[in-house]
Amino acid sequence: MEPWFQEVYRAVSRGEPAFRTFAAEKTVYLRSFHPRERLILLGGGHVAQPLCRYAADLGFAVTVVDDRPSFANTLRFPEAAEVVCEDFAAALRQLSICERDYVAVITRGHRYDADCLRTILTGPFPRYLGMIGSRRRVAGLFRLLEEEGYSRELLEAVHAPIGLPIGALTVQEIGISIAAELVQCRRQETPRRSRAAALVTDNVDLPLLRFLAEDPAPKALLTVIETSGSTPVKSGAMMAVDRAFRTAGTIGGGCGENAVLLEACRLIGSGESRCVTVDLSNDVAEEEGMVCGGQMKVFVEDLTEEDSGNGLRT
Incomplete structure (x- = not known):
């Protein structure tokens, strides 16, 4: 044997x-x-840089997506496992999100957020899906998507506004709040007792x-x-x-x-x-x-x- x-x-x-x-x-x-969980960062802006570093340190295989060459490059994201310079919807189709993936929608605008969610919500729902934005902006986008036929149940499964509420203001603090939420999701089913038969590591x-x-x-x-x-x-x-x-x-x-x-x-x-x-x-x-x-x-x-x-x- x-x-x-x-x-x-x-x-x-x-x-x-x-x-x-x-x-x-x-x-x-x-x-x-x-195996290392894949974290897909949709948007290569200022929040994405510290978040990529923190997530890589936490053991995630980070993929960064942006449609701007000046933002989607390995010099900007040296810790990323993959950097994709492509239209968001096209990149998502290429990446083929599965139920084990983690996805953070942190694009530069409402229109791009909507495009990302439209593509993601028509396929397998990832283990984690978060979207950046104020409560007002998130509520407005969800109303739009619900009118287009996306279910309220699916939309409520999105972590939005993204990140744990730690009072973050700087891009580094926002990155930490998102990284903390990723860990919270990852560890939901990890046994807390040190003597549990299911080993922690x-x-x-x-x-x-x-x-x-x-x-x-x-x-x-x-x-x-x-x-x-x-x-x-x-x-x-x-x-x-x-x-x-x-x-x-x-x-x-x-x-x-x-x-x-x-x-x-x-x-x-x-x-x-x-x-x-x-x-x-x-x-x-x-x-x-x-x-x-x-x-x-x-x-x-x-x-x-x-x-x-x-x-x-x-």
């Missing part, structure tokens, strides 16, 4: 989510692997998965399954190590990580697994200059022979 990490690696390489389940200490844990670490799937050397895998107090990473953080002490990924760094790595190296080839508790509230944390004061429980498993109790869902 093919190892789970090869299946996960193939799935996320295609841009598809994947899920791994595994048992540790009589609990079945779920580790999700979600769900990002895709491609170098880690590539190390597992393509490098033939025997390895051990470290997965944080529980946290309490203040810790450098949350549950779901992963790291792999081989006998040569080559590593990929991280479970927070420092002396605590090194201690678990030594235990992991000893397990390689044994076919065994065990849980190790890392205490960050003692002198180790102080010596490392950490502000953390919690504990992490790390599940360490030998990957030389796959545990028949582990599984994958995609």
